[in-house]
Amino acid sequence: MDSSNTVGATGDKASLASTSGKNTAPTSGDKLAENTRICTLADLKPGESGTIINIEASCTASSHRRRRLMEMGFCHNTTIKCIRVAPFGDPVEYRLRHYNISLRKHQARTIQVCTPATQHTEASKSLVLTPPEPIELTSEATIPATVALLGNPNCGKTSLFNRLTGLRQKVANYAGVTVTKTTGQCHIKKQQCTLIDLPGTYSLAPTSPDEQVTCDTLLGRRNDTDVPDCLLVILDAANLPHHLYILNEAIELGLPTVVALNMIDRAEHLGIQIDHTALSTYIGAPVIPVSAYTRVGIEQLRTALSQARVPHHPPAQHIPDLLSEAIDTAHAGISTAFTHTSKERSRLLTQRLICENDSIIRYAKNGDESLVVMVTEAQKKLAAAQIDPVATDIESRFEWVDAIMHTWVTTPSTNVGTQSQMHERLDRVLVHPVFGLIGFSAIMFAVFYTVFSVAAPLSDMVEEGIGTFSVWVCSFINPGAFYDLIHDGVFAGVGGVLVFIPQIALLFLLLSILEDSGYLARASFLMDRILSQVGLHGKSFIPLLSSHACAIPGIMAARSIGNTSDRLITMFVAPFMACSARLPVYTLLIAVFFASESALTQSLIFFGLYAFGIVAAFLTAYIGRKCTMHNSSQSFVLEFPAYKIPQLRAIARSMFDNAMHFVKKAGTIILAFSVLIWAALRYPEISLEDKQATIQEHGMSLAQWESIEQKAETSVEPAALNHYTAIQHAIEAKQTEESIAGIIGHSIEPLIAPMGFDWKIGIGLLGAFGAREVFVSTIGITYSLGSDTDEENTDLHAAIRADTRDDGTPLWTIPVVISLFIWFAIAMQCISTVAIMHKETGSWKWSLGQLVYMNGLAFILATIVYTTLS
Amino acid sequence: MPQELLIALCIFVSLIYLLRVAWKRLHGGCDGCAQNGCTPPAQSKHTSTSARNDTESNNL
Numbered sequence: 001m002d003s004s005n006t007v008g009a010t011g012d013k014a015s016l017a018s019t020s021g022k023n024t025a026p027t028s029g030d031k032l033a034e035n036t037r038i039c040t041l042a043d044l045k046p047g048e049s050g051t052i053i054n055i056e057a058s059c060t061a062s063s064h065r066r067r068r069l070m071e072m073g074f075c076h077n078t079t080i081k082c083i084r085v086a087p088f089g090d091p092v093e094y095r096l097r098h099y100n101i102s103l104r105k106h107q108a109r110t111i112q113v114c115t116p117a118t119q120h121t122e123a124s125k126s127l128v129l130t131p132p133e134p135i136e137l138t139s140e141a142t143i144p145a146t147v148a149l150l151g152n153p154n155c156g157k158t159s160l161f162n163r164l165t166g167l168r169q170k171v172a173n174y175a176g177v178t179v180t181k182t183t184g185q186c187h188i189k190k191q192q193c194t195l196i197d198l199p200g201t202y203s204l205a206p207t208s209p210d211e212q213v214t215c216d217t218l219l220g221r222r223n224d225t226d227v228p229d230c231l232l233v234i235l236d237a238a239n240l241p242h243h244l245y246i247l248n249e250a251i252e253l254g255l256p257t258v259v260a261l262n263m264i265d266r267a268e269h270l271g272i273q274i275d276h277t278a279l280s281t282y283i284g285a286p287v288i289p290v291s292a293y294t295r296v297g298i299e300q301l302r303t304a305l306s307q308a309r310v311p312h313h314p315p316a317q318h319i320p321d322l323l324s325e326a327i328d329t330a331h332a333g334i335s336t337a338f339t340h341t342s343k344e345r346s347r348l349l350t351q352r353l354i355c356e357n358d359s360i361i362r363y364a365k366n367g368d369e370s371l372v373v374m375v376t377e378a379q380k381k382l383a384a385a386q387i388d389p390v391a392t393d394i395e396s397r398f399e400w401v402d403a404i405m406h407t408w409v410t411t412p413s414t415n416v417g418t419q420s421q422m423h424e425r426l427d428r429v430l431v432h433p434v435f436g437l438i439g440f441s442a443i444m445f446a447v448f449y450t451v452f453s454v455a456a457p458l459s460d461m462v463e464e465g466i467g468t469f470s471v472w473v474c475s476f477i478n479p480g481a482f483y484d485l486i487h488d489g490v491f492a493g494v495g496g497v498l499v500f501i502p503q504i505a506l507l508f509l510l511l512s513i514l515e516d517s518g519y520l521a522r523a524s525f526l527m528d529r530i531l532s533q534v535g536l537h538g539k540s541f542i543p544l545l546s547s548h549a550c551a552i553p554g555i556m557a558a559r560s561i562g563n564t565s566d567r568l569i570t571m572f573v574a575p576f577m578a579c580s581a582r583l584p585v586y587t588l589l590i591a592v593f594f595a596s597e598s599a600l601t602q603s604l605i606f607f608g609l610y611a612f613g614i615v616a617a618f619l620t621a622y623i624g625r626k627c628t629m630h631n632s633s634q635s636f637v638l639e640f641p642a643y644k645i646p647q648l649r650a651i652a653r654s655m656f657d658n659a660m661h662f663v664k665k666a667g668t669i670i671l672a673f674s675v676l677i678w679a680a681l682r683y684p685e686i687s688l689e690d691k692q693a694t695i696q697e698h699g700m701s702l703a704q705w706e707s708i709e710q711k712a713e714t715s716v717e718p719a720a721l722n723h724y725t726a727i728q729h730a731i732e733a734k735q736t737e738e739s740i741a742g743i744i745g746h747s748i749e750p751l752i753a754p755m756g757f758d759w760k761i762g763i764g765l766l767g768a769f770g771a772r773e774v775f776v777s778t779i780g781i782t783y784s785l786g787s788d789t790d791e792e793n794t795d796l797h798a799a800i801r802a803d804t805r806d807d808g809t810p811l812w813t814i815p816v817v818i819s820l821f822i823w824f825a826i827a828m829q830c831i832s833t834v835a836i837m838h839k840e841t842g843s844w845k846w847s848l849g850q851l852v853y854m855n856g857l858a859f860i861l862a863t864i865v866y867t868t869l870s
Numbered sequence: 871m872p873q874e875l876l877i878a879l880c881i882f883v884s885l886i887y888l889l890r891v892a893w894k895r896l897h898g899g900c901d902g903c904a905q906n907g908c909t910p911p912a913q914s915k916h917t918s919t920s921a922r923n924d925t926e927s928n929n930l
Contacts, residue, residue: 478873480873481873481874482873482874482876482877483873485876485880668887668891669887669888669891671884672883672884672887672888673884675881675884676881676884676885676888679881770888770891770892831892831895831896832895835895835896
């Protein structure tokens with residue numbers, strides 16, 4: 001169906017109105033060019049521009065999604081350009097209001113444009129802003145007790161929060177990094193003040209759980225937090241046309257406010273000049289240019305927080321009188337419903353109610369019928385007058401934004417507030433439908449190849465260091481049980497895990513570079529079509545990638561996904577991604593069993609294990625979507641951040657923090673497990689009679705045994721020494737078999753035998769439920785018990801490879817190793833993940849379901865693979 | 871101190887520590903385990919106070 005419609009030079013208003021079915025046809029100020037074509041946004045080809053003439057709520061796009069698009073600038077008379085189409089034809093990147101955004105074609109079809117872009121009367125010129133009398137910022141300090149940070153996603157709120165509090169909350173260059181409310185302390189004029197870092201939001205009408213947190217906090221709906229005393233509104237100075245909208249809404253909250261123009265350095269670099277003094281006078285609150293990166297203006301901002309003022313209400317915007325009256329009438333009638341909030345906020349809520357934002361109704365008292373009656377009455381009046389309250393409200397706010405831009409912001413004529421030409425060139429390659437996908441695959445492979453191969457020599461160095469340290473420490477301890485605990489338990493267990501520090505540090509270094517560069521949003525754009533085919537969402541990409549570090553932040557990052565079923569399915573499959581705790585297990589098994597392979601082959605195996613987790617996640621999502629019959633969201637609205645050169649300091653800090661976290665984990669949880677596992681393998685000790693019986697069973701007399709034990713190794717004949725060593729191993733085997741761990745291992749052996757595992761692997765698997773790395777430490781302890789202090793790692797590897805089952809057949813065969821890979825790739829072994837899943841979903845059903853499903857699937861697949869390959 | 875006594879002490883401390891971690895994790899508390907965004911209590915340079923990360927339940 002061709003949705004295009006060509007209009008003559010006269011601009012037939014009647015036909016336009018009938019096409020849109022709304023009262024938002026081009027205004028009298030529009031001049032329609034000859035051969036102007038009316039079509040949907042989806043019909044624009046890359047490079048084509050158009051002017052938005054209508055955005056309508058389709059049957060699939062609910063009213064709040066329409067509202068969100070309008071709040072992001074998709075308003076009547078806005079010029080929009082189609083930039084490029086993602087691989088497989090969907091989604092599409094557009095450019096409007098000096099920033100780039102992607103939409104799915106389905107959404108683009110709900111937006112009508114006329115092309116080429118029309119010359120329309122600029123709203124900004126019709127709204128004249130006259131600054132009131134200059135305000136005097138008094139030197140008297142009124143330090144607010146709590147300050148909430150508000151702003152669009154990715155405007156630098158958390159960076160500024162970190163600067164003001166000295167904390168190290170995670171920051172990255174994509175929207176949706178902060179998904180929870182975080183508090184920290186800041187000193188203003190030697191007084192303490194609590195800063196609340198909130199998730200970013202484009203408006204005070206939330207569309208996702210993270211935005212809900214922000215709105216609830218600011219509107220006083222949270223039981224655990226009072227309405228903040230002061231607002232710190234953070235705007236991206238390099239992209240004010242897009243960011244000023246939230247300031248307009250924030251002003252209506254009626255709270256003392258300070259405005260921070262963040263990234264002022266970048267704005268200056270782009271040639272943008274902002275008269276912040278005049279803007280401050282106009283708004284009636286301090287406006288401070290700052291840069292969280294270069295620390296410019298941080299002290300001024302700290303001082304300004306003590307001079308926060310309730311801003312002047314935005315001037316009478318171009319809201320029809322009928323709408324204003326409807327809001328006032330309804331507000332007067334229902335203000336008692338909002339007893340817990342101020343007059344300004346309750347008027348804003350009333351306006352939201354009239355504008356059909358269903359979620360706002362929850363701010364009112366439960367069961368207040370008068371509220372519903374008044375609101376419905378107001379809505380009916382507006383409908384009768386053919387007034388679209390949502391569009392009118394939002395467009396009037398953008399008029400204010402445009403007027404500010406026109407009056408106090410000077411921008412160069414080209415390439416303002418967005419990527420420079422170099423960034424455009426980067427996008428042409430990195431987001432290209434073909435080269436983009438190839439580049440994405442290459443980048444991902446490079447990440448895992450680097451983690452595996454580059455870190456290997458560094459690991460060897462760490463291992464040598466730990467070995468030397470172990471010898472030094474053990475030299476202070478007399479031989480005996482405690483010596484064995486330190487040598488065979490602590491150093492074999494913890495040391496065996498610590499050698500993977502270089503891999504962990506490199507993984508986080510590379511993830512930080514990707515996060516800070518601005519590439520991840522582009523990767524989401526590239527992957528959206530592929531992800532949507534398997535039942536996921538483009539916005540699932542970042543939570544899934546975060547899960548390669550740890551599933552917990554990955555699951556929490558899913559809060560930025562608005563659609564419930566998309567969010568749920570993302571959280572459900574996030575633990576399939578190979579987290580950093582699996583890394584030591586994979587690396588150890590590859591190093592032991594694929595040692596003869598080339599570095600490239602080993603890296604490919606390593607990459608394949610990561611890919612296997614991804615495939616398992618995709619299949620699960622696909623099957624889950626088919627079984628539950630829940631439709632995926634048709635909405636994919638993603639803002640493209642500007643590319644940035646990752647800050648050396650930030651990535652170094654991220655790498656250091658995560659490496660230190662790993663060390664801390666090794667020094668606490670893994671150390672505790674190592675001690676317990678060593679003790680479980682050591683006790684109860686076999687009796688002297690049993691030991692003697694074993695020696696005699698192997699054809700050696702007790703006298704011979706004692707004689708060899710007392711002699712130096714060099715003075716014993718090689719044949720006798722080999723015989724002695726074999727008997728020693730037999731005694732150790734008997735010891736471990738009869739130990740507590742042996743008894744537990746044997747008791748679970750029937751359960752794990754179908755996967756090819758014996759009781760020793762079983763002990764490791766049990767320990768891995770505490771932390772996956774414990775598997776590595778358990779293997780280290782099991783195979784180093786009774787060994788010499790100077791035993792090299794390669795000997796340990798050889799000991800693992802040489803281990804046999806009770807019947808004498810080799811234990812570690814390739815089918816067993818592959819089965820173990822499958823188990824670790826799929827099984828859910830992390831208690832924290834179960835707990836966070838419960839917390840995020842509010843139900844044990846999903847968390848326990850995930851636990852049973854993942855472990856059941858791992859068991860079945862590992863069994864099938866082991867049985868088939870054996 | 872006899873080596874056996876030292877070992878018993880190590881085992882006891884390890885056991886108590888792991889039980890504490892398990893209890894905290896099962897109750898959704900932060901034991902500083904999570905990384906890369908799930909914020910463990912971090913020390914502030916300027917104020918010597920820690921960040922509090924409120925993870926709200928989003929009953930889906």
